Amino acid sequence: GCGGDGGSGGSAGDGKITMGFSQVGAESGWRTANTKSVQTAAEAAGVTLKFSDAQQKQENQIKAIRSYIQQKVDVIAFSPVVESGWDTVLKEAKNAAIPVILTDRAVDSKDTSLYKTFLGSDFVEEGRKAGKWLTEEFKDTKDPVNIVELQGTTGSAPANDRKAGFAEAIGTDPKFKVIASQTGDFTRAKGKEVMEAFLKANPDIDVLYAHNDDMGLGAIEAIEGAGKVPGKDIKIITIDAVKDGMQALADGKISYIVECSPLLGPQLMDLAAKAVKGESIPARVVTEETTFTQEQAKEALPSRQY
Amino acid sequence: MSVLVTGRRAVPRKYIPVLVTACLFVAMFVAGGVRYDSFATGQIVLNVFIDNAFLLVVAVGMTFVILTGGIDLSVGAVVALSTMISASLVTDQGWPPAAVIPLVLAIGAALGWAMGCIIHYFEIQPFIVTLAGMFLARGLCYTIGTDSISITDETYTALAQARVDLPGGMSVSPSVVIALVVVLVAAYVLHYTRLGRNVYATGGSEQSALLMGLPVARTKIAVYTISGFCSALGGVLLSLYMLSGYGLHAVGMELDAIAAVVIGGTLLTGGSGYLFGTVLGVLVLGLIQTIISFEGTLSSWWTKIFIGLLLLVFILLQRLISVRRRT
Amino acid sequence: MNTVLRHRLLWPAVILAALLLTNLLFTDNFFAVQMRDGHLYGSLIDIVRFGAPLILVALGMTLVIATGGIDLSVGSVVSITGALACLRISGMDDQNAVSGVVAAAGLALVLSLVLGVWNGFLVAGVGIQPIIATLILMVAGRGLAQLITDGQIITVNSGPYKLIGGGYWLTLPFGILIVLAVLALTAALTRRLALGLLIESVGGNAEASRLAGIRSRGVIIAVYTFAALCAGIAGLMISSNVSSADGNNAGLWIELDAILAVVIGGTSLAGGRFSLGGTVLGALIIQTLTTTIYSIGVPPETTLLFKALVVTVVCLLQSPAFREKVFHRRRRPVTAPPAAEEKVKVPA
Amino acid sequence: MAAPVPILRMRGISKEFPGVKALSGVDFRLLPGEVHALMGENGAGKSTLIKVLTGVYDIDAGEIELGGEKVAFASPLAAQQAGISTVYQEVNLCTNLSVAENIFIGREPRRLGRIQWGRMRRRAAELLARLELDIDVSAPLSAYSLAVQQMVAIARAVDISARVLILDEPTSSLDTGEVAQLFRVMRKLKEEGIAILFVSHFLDQVYEISDRMTILRNGRLVSEHLTSELGQVELVGKMIGRELADLEKLEGKPLARETKALMEAEDLGRAGAVEPFTLTIHEGEVVGLAGLLGSGRTEIARLLFGADHAGTGSLKIDGRPVSLRTPRAAMNHRIAFCSENRRAEGLIPDLTVRENLILALQAARGWSRPIPRRRQDELVEKYVSVLKISPANPEQLIRNLSGGNQQKVMLARWLILEPRLLILDEPTRGIDVGAKAEIQRLVASLSDGGMAVLFISAELEEVLRLSHKIGVLRDRRLVAELDNDDDLTTDVLMETIASGARA
Ligand SMILES: Nc1ncnc2c1ncn2[C@@H]1O[C@H](COP(=O)(O)OP(=O)(O)OP(=O)(O)O)[C@@H](O)[C@H]1O
Ligand SMILES: Nc1ncnc2c1ncn2[C@@H]1O[C@H](COP(=O)(O)OP(=O)(O)OP(=O)(O)O)[C@@H](O)[C@H]1O
Numbered sequence A: 001g002c003g004g005d006g007g008s009g010g011s012a013g014d015g016k017i018t019m020g021f022s023q024v025g026a027e028s029g030w031r032t033a034n035t036k037s038v039q040t041a042a043e044a045a046g047v048t049l050k051f052s053d054a055q056q057k058q059e060n061q062i063k064a065i066r067s068y069i070q071q072k073v074d075v076i077a078f079s080p081v082v083e084s085g086w087d088t089v090l091k092e093a094k095n096a097a098i099p100v101i102l103t104d105r106a107v108d109s110k111d112t113s114l115y116k117t118f119l120g121s122d123f124v125e126e127g128r129k130a131g132k133w134l135t136e137e138f139k140d141t142k143d144p145v146n147i148v149e150l151q152g153t154t155g156s157a158p159a160n161d162r163k164a165g166f167a168e169a170i171g172t173d174p175k176f177k178v179i180a181s182q183t184g185d186f187t188r189a190k191g192k193e194v195m196e197a198f199l200k201a202n203p204d205i206d207v208l209y210a211h212n213d214d215m216g217l218g219a220i221e222a223i224e225g226a227g228k229v230p231g232k233d234i235k236i237i238t239i240d241a242v243k244d245g246m247q248a249l250a251d252g253k254i255s256y257i258v259e260c261s262p263l264l265g266p267q268l269m270d271l272a273a274k275a276v277k278g279e280s281i282p283a284r285v286v287t288e289e290t291t292f293t294q295e296q297a298k299e300a301l302p303s304r305q306y
Numbered sequence B: 001m002s003v004l005v006t007g008r009r010a011v012p013r014k015y016i017p018v019l020v021t022a023c024l025f026v027a028m029f030v031a032g033g034v035r036y037d038s039f040a041t042g043q044i045v046l047n048v049f050i051d052n053a054f055l056l057v058v059a060v061g062m063t064f065v066i067l068t069g070g071i072d073l074s075v076g077a078v079v080a081l082s083t084m085i086s087a088s089l090v091t092d093q094g095w096p097p098a099a100v101i102p103l104v105l106a107i108g109a110a111l112g113w114a115m116g117c118i119i120h121y122f123e124i125q126p127f128i129v130t131l132a133g134m135f136l137a138r139g140l141c142y143t144i145g146t147d148s149i150s151i152t153d154e155t156y157t158a159l160a161q162a163r164v165d166l167p168g169g170m171s172v173s174p175s176v177v178i179a180l181v182v183v184l185v186a187a188y189v190l191h192y193t194r195l196g197r198n199v200y201a202t203g204g205s206e207q208s209a210l211l212m213g214l215p216v217a218r219t220k221i222a223v224y225t226i227s228g229f230c231s232a233l234g235g236v237l238l239s240l241y242m243l244s245g246y247g248l249h250a251v252g253m254e255l256d257a258i259a260a261v262v263i264g265g266t267l268l269t270g271g272s273g274y275l276f277g278t279v280l281g282v283l284v285l286g287l288i289q290t291i292i293s294f295e296g297t298l299s300s301w302w303t304k305i306f307i308g309l310l311l312l313v314f315i316l317l318q319r320l321i322s323v324r325r326r327t
Numbered sequence C: 001m002n003t004v005l006r007h008r009l010l011w012p013a014v015i016l017a018a019l020l021l022t023n024l025l026f027t028d029n030f031f032a033v034q035m036r037d038g039h040l041y042g043s044l045i046d047i048v049r050f051g052a053p054l055i056l057v058a059l060g061m062t063l064v065i066a067t068g069g070i071d072l073s074v075g076s077v078v079s080i081t082g083a084l085a086c087l088r089i090s091g092m093d094d095q096n097a098v099s100g101v102v103a104a105a106g107l108a109l110v111l112s113l114v115l116g117v118w119n120g121f122l123v124a125g126v127g128i129q130p131i132i133a134t135l136i137l138m139v140a141g142r143g144l145a146q147l148i149t150d151g152q153i154i155t156v157n158s159g160p161y162k163l164i165g166g167g168y169w170l171t172l173p174f175g176i177l178i179v180l181a182v183l184a185l186t187a188a189l190t191r192r193l194a195l196g197l198l199i200e201s202v203g204g205n206a207e208a209s210r211l212a213g214i215r216s217r218g219v220i221i222a223v224y225t226f227a228a229l230c231a232g233i234a235g236l237m238i239s240s241n242v243s244s245a246d247g248n249n250a251g252l253w254i255e256l257d258a259i260l261a262v263v264i265g266g267t268s269l270a271g272g273r274f275s276l277g278g279t280v281l282g283a284l285i286i287q288t289l290t291t292t293i294y295s296i297g298v299p300p301e302t303t304l305l306f307k308a309l310v311v312t313v314v315c316l317l318q319s320p321a322f323r324e325k326v327f328h329r330r331r332r333p334v335t336a337p338p339a340a341e342e343k344v345k346v347p348a
Numbered sequence D: 001m002a003a004p005v006p007i008l009r010m011r012g013i014s015k016e017f018p019g020v021k022a023l024s025g026v027d028f029r030l031l032p033g034e035v036h037a038l039m040g041e042n043g044a045g046k047s048t049l050i051k052v053l054t055g056v057y058d059i060d061a062g063e064i065e066l067g068g069e070k071v072a073f074a075s076p077l078a079a080q081q082a083g084i085s086t087v088y089q090e091v092n093l094c095t096n097l098s099v100a101e102n103i104f105i106g107r108e109p110r111r112l113g114r115i116q117w118g119r120m121r122r123r124a125a126e127l128l129a130r131l132e133l134d135i136d137v138s139a140p141l142s143a144y145s146l147a148v149q150q151m152v153a154i155a156r157a158v159d160i161s162a163r164v165l166i167l168d169e170p171t172s173s174l175d176t177g178e179v180a181q182l183f184r185v186m187r188k189l190k191e192e193g194i195a196i197l198f199v200s201h202f203l204d205q206v207y208e209i210s211d212r213m214t215i216l217r218n219g220r221l222v223s224e225h226l227t228s229e230l231g232q233v234e235l236v237g238k239m240i241g242r243e244l245a246d247l248e249k250l251e252g253k254p255l256a257r258e259t260k261a262l263m264e265a266e267d268l269g270r271a272g273a274v275e276p277f278t279l280t281i282h283e284g285e286v287v288g289l290a291g292l293l294g295s296g297r298t299e300i301a302r303l304l305f306g307a308d309h310a311g312t313g314s315l316k317i318d319g320r321p322v323s324l325r326t327p328r329a330a331m332n333h334r335i336a337f338c339s340e341n342r343r344a345e346g347l348i349p350d351l352t353v354r355e356n357l358i359l360a361l362q363a364a365r366g367w368s369r370p371i372p373r374r375r376q377d378e379l380v381e382k383y384v385s386v387l388k389i390s391p392a393n394p395e396q397l398i399r400n401l402s403g404g405n406q407q408k409v410m411l412a413r414w415l416i417l418e419p420r421l422l423i424l425d426e427p428t429r430g431i432d433v434g435a436k437a438e439i440q441r442l443v444a445s446l447s448d449g450g451m452a453v454l455f456i457s458a459e460l461e462e463v464l465r466l467s468h469k470i471g472v473l474r475d476r477r478l479v480a481e482l483d484n485d486d487d488l489t490t491d492v493l494m495e496t497i498a499s500g501a502r503a
């Protein structure tokens, strides 16, 4: 709960909200869907959206936020590229009495009054969900379970957290062994290439855990190329649930997907309207996310938007 | 070999490209002011400085290297490494900034020095040596840690949030002051000291410089050391800007720095160019960014296309006007 | 001449061999190549197959660098062609129609030619420095690719298209065959015909070449076009390999790898002499290094350190000055004249 | 003369390059207060001797003593610090820097570490004025012709107060006036007790200035003599190892006016380079251009070849108007141009002798019609032997050839094109006496065969010997066109140049 007093009145006088939104980039289909969702929701809510793309660079985001302050927007929303390093610019926003909403990723600032709320998923939790399903699935086997992991871009927040959450969930049981772990840069091509190398170096892999669908989809091709059957010989767990991933899940090639929903737009516009009016809003809003098994995927597939 | 009739024009011909660049920059700024509300303010220009102080410092170092005909691809990684070392020492180890900052600067300079030595004594192309340096510095970042580390130290925070007030309600950050001091010192070195002139001579023709009895070895090693130092200083400024250390900071900054230098009219083959051009180059890149964020309606891909287009128009005009003037 | 050539490629070859042997320590039967379903299968084949796009891009880059230029836009061209081809194919009623796939690929390659001419025009026609001229397309091109794909990954399901980058023909991966064909074509154009001489001459001394009557403008436009075409083919291969086009990530940073391959192969970034064989070796070294990292399980955090180490060793070994200074001194201690450092310093 | 205690002594110097033994066991001494000429054919090892002395190359064997102390310089810098100041054969200056800087770089006048630009420019102007050169010292060196650059290099070397001054072919592009000026300076330095090492292929100059000479042949020492004790004929004999067949005087040719006009330039000009001029070149005619340094000879040549765009006037070939926008267009009309600046505008240093030699022919044929290797080898073999290019290995990189041999390759590049008009700008720069005679004979015989030649040389005798007609330039203006009849002598030419009057 943060006090939205005096300061917000002036700029929102005409009732039409101007929002500055700084996106990380367009590095994946997921991200594009996220952008689209924000844009369409803004239009639907009658919010004037100032959009900028940071091309994965924090400095660009800071610049964008600074320029939003300069342009005197009513509310600023952004998906931080990385957790730390936002204090200075957020303080400037606070001084200018512009409320800030974080989407998708959190910041690690100690001073929580710098932003109104954080709307988004919890990457660590996603990793945990993936790990939990795995322990469930293999709870009856006594043999060691050989896991290979395709990490996201080295150092990126989702890669770090999804790895940590997964490790936490399987950590207690010695039969789960991560025998190889390498970055696939969140891309299909890399996912395929790395998986081929894994398959050559390790003859018996039981499970693949990929930090996103795309790498998983690339890996499927590698597995098929090596003459194995994805989903049977090697169980595959991925995160995101984009359409191609869901299709593969429905086809039985992927075994389990943890959803990470990009459709934050409507929720964001809601929160923004409240923030501008000065109404109190919860400090943490978790997006509604679920997990999919193969059966659930078949059901959900026809209505998937992205 | 075209002929120059000297003394015909008040402005020496060698300054024309830089002047053209400066005029174009002003034109771009005016165009922005016409198109967007609350654009044509002094603070916008100052913000460009604030947001690009670190790039400016890095580009200064890069200018030295490019003037000798070399190239330094390691700068972005060294910037990241400096932020990472600063953050981990200050936050995790509790070192005082007064000890950390000199250490970081020394590490950057030492890295540059080592690359310079390899380039000169083993006669290996700068591209490949500094690329290895880039891998090394980024690799070192990840060995320190893959997460980003916040800097909460008071000195850093105070420095980061301090503003130097200027008349007219405008202000700049201390980083801008530091960057401008670096620019002035570097311009002095390039223009008024032997080292600076040796840099130009080496870039003009390394063999000639050698035969003229110039200390080519010292000069070449010096420019990479300077570049390493500037990158480290850029890293310190970036850690002030971001208040964090992170292995993925400044990805691709080497390209921005090179682009800034070259847009400023410096020849990549060495021996010709001015530091003032580099400052303009950085400002142009920064202003393009600002225009993009004021435009505010561009999708991610249109952003890229638009940046490319602005760059193209700028370079084309710069080129065409300079050529027209010359003939 | 022959001995010189052999000499120049000796060290890259030694390094490649050493890297391959390192793998043997970690993966038994690393060198085994088997026949599986009528395809050749094995790590060695994989290295060439995955390296194929890089080899292609590096071949084009070699010629550009030989003229004293550089092409940063190849990565963007890779993503644009892949995107365009996949867009066309995904819009077809029957994705398996060969003629449609050929038309789509052809269209994409034509686009890459246009982009190459554009680069060449900026460099040779307008006189912009190559690094900036191609930077423009590097930045805008990726936007263009995303514009084509609308920011999404376009997945296609086309057998004929899959063949380009992921299929087999005559037991060999089709990609390898493409590389061989392009390599043969390049070698023929540059070494059989006189293009190589003209390129080397333009890169060695542009003004002297002009005065010798070489149309350097044409030569420069040609090499940029060729580089873009190579990148275009590589783009088709990369997107076909995963049956999808990723406007943002396809070919990301491939320009850096390609330049590195060229430089490792012994071509100077200053222009002049070039070596196609060296470039192929260079690209193979890079790809082997990547594969090695995966297969010996270097953790992702230390991958870059490992790369730095290998690249440093590679370039040190390749440097005649280094070999001279480190190995030579020991070999002729008695009759040697005082080495540079020990020379008498004469006061001024 | 002072007691002969050598300031510099080299003993048993050997230097081997891959495949070439450039020096073997050469002894050399240099006395203070003496001008010592180092003589030898192209590729004899003169420049190499100078380079090993000044630390550009390591020596394989032998020792060097300077002022009685054993030395081995790690770099030209060290040599310079020890008091050896050198002008190397190719002009080795930084053309991107200003003239003043090129003279003073490394020794700039400073106060508190700050370079004093004003003082530097003033001193540079003074220094050049002493060599009677009046140019804008703050302009970049690249704005000036090679001859001016050579003067600047000399000015730089002369100003470094040294014990030893080495001049490797400093006069190859200079005309008589400049040479005289240089010699005046050299004499003054000599009187100050400085030892001067001088290399030149102009025998007259050598005899005028030197006190002593050392002769090299094929990297070996032949002998050392006092100049006064060795006649020209003997000298040449010692240099080339046999008697030189006397240069038969190319007797006065019938004037070539009767033949068809090949190229007519009318009011052709280019602002800032050369004033509009009118010149006709007939088939089989050798037209010489004479003028002082910077008088615009090179500019005329470049305009006629399309290397620069003409601002005014028109050009006709075979009576038909043409516009030469590029060198390539000129080559299509079978015009060839051999530039005076072989390093910047001629050589492709990374390519071999063979490749450099066939380059223009290949360019003319286009990329798709390679010259068959056998034909290449024939051509190369022919010209290597005609011009005595050494080493005779066509696969040697051209940058490893001696300066004179590089020049021969440049000439051969254009000769194999068999052009109708051959423009030669200082073609005999740095070429030894034997080969020079050979080249002159070649030019004469080619023009007999119908080829027109535009011949530019700083050496007036040479111009006079070869040309049917001589154009005289002064201050970038073609002031006179003289028929080469019996009345025309170098003196008349000099006078025309000086007075600018039409004869
Ligand atoms: N760097 C090099 N590599 C290989 N051979 C070389 C190199 N430099 C010189 N040479 C060879 O050494 C020999 C001597 O060359 P040098 O330049 O000393 O001749 P020079 O007497 O100065 O001739 P010129 O009168 O033509 O200048 C030549 O045969 C030349 O080809
Ligand atoms: N006072 C000067 N003396 C010499 N050169 C000058 C002078 N002033 C200018 N120059 C430059 O030097 C160049 C000489 O022109 P050009 O090359 O045509 O002369 P040249 O007659 O061939 O003489 P040379 O080659 O012997 O110097 C011109 O381009 C001119 O710009």
Ligand SMILES: [Mg+2]
Residues within 6 Å of the ligand: D046, D047, D048, D089, D168, D402, D403, D404
């Ligand atoms: Mg010589």
Ligand SMILES: [Mg+2]
Residues within 6 Å of the ligand: D145, D297, D298, D340, D425
């Ligand atoms: Mg001339």
